[in-house]
Amino acid sequence: MLVRAPAAEIIARVPGSVLVESVDADTCLVHAGGDTPLQLALHILMLDADFHADGPPELLAALERLGGRIRGYAASPGGTALTAEGEK
Secondary structure, rough: OOEOOOOHHHOOOOOOOEEEEEEEEEEEEEEEOOOOHHHHHHHHOOOOOOOEOOOOOOHHHHHHHHHHHHHHHHOOOOHOOOOOOOOO
């Protein structure tokens, strides 16, 4: 996946087993994995950088699910309102 951060910055945040390739001074390609699409989505978010992911569909769905939860949190008064299902 394409990450909008210098390779050196991302290399400092990931285990040595994750391959990070520099694209240019401000962008790198990160080859990361996870046991599940949700786990991979969480790993991506923990990079704390803007990114572009174009698949697989299961990863995109996991990112959408997490994004919905975050948007619900951000839209609630004080950022704390949840339903029984954890979604606004």
